[in-house]
Amino acid sequence: MRRLGELEAEIMDRFWRWNRPATVREVVDDINLHRDVAYTTVTTVTSILFHKGHLTRTRDGRVWLYRASASREAYAAALMEDGLGASEDREGALVHFVENLDADEIAALRKALRDVGRRAQQ
Structure with missing residues (x-):
């Protein structure tokens, strides 16, 4: 995108x-x-x-x-997905991304991962 x-x-x-x-x-x-x-x-x-x-x-x-047609958050997520897609090393790109997050953003990411994990188990 x-x-x-x-x-x-x-x-x-x-x-x-x-x-x-x-x-x-x-x-x-x-x-x-x-x-x-x-x-x-x-x-x-x-x-x-x-x-x-x-x-x-x-x-x-x-x-x-x-x-x-979609939320601002959905648009931002699509941009991030495209950014990851530009890398041959998605895991490495994620590491660099997370290294630039502050403590509140890391906490939000952890919560999002827990929430997605719970939904996947249902």
């Missing part, structure tokens, strides 16, 4: 934070609170995100309502 571009990430951030369907107009208006961006630019990038599978959409009268 390719990393999101700057505007793609900015658009997806809204959908992940809002966790609801939204129109391009809503996204444009929110981005324009911080910086100027053209409606047509956001429409184009939102359409690209839809075709890449990051967004779903449904018709609401004459406008499209878009929604994130």
Whole structure:
């Protein structure tokens, strides 16, 4: 999975934070609170995100309502999986990854491994 571009990430951030369907107009208006961006630019990038599978959409009268197709966490996990796939030594890559975690992140990883282990045993 390719990393999101700057505007793609900015658009997806809204959908992940809002966790609801939204129109391009809503996204444009929110981005324009911080910086100027053209409606047509956001429409184009939102359409690209839809075709890449990051967004779903449904018709609401004459406008499209878009929604994130997966969570921010699922996106981050896919990026990590791709990163591991780039290595010929997945175990070595995991070791390097874990070496860069702080104590809280290591505790979260241990908990995640326990939870996944429990689910696998059921």
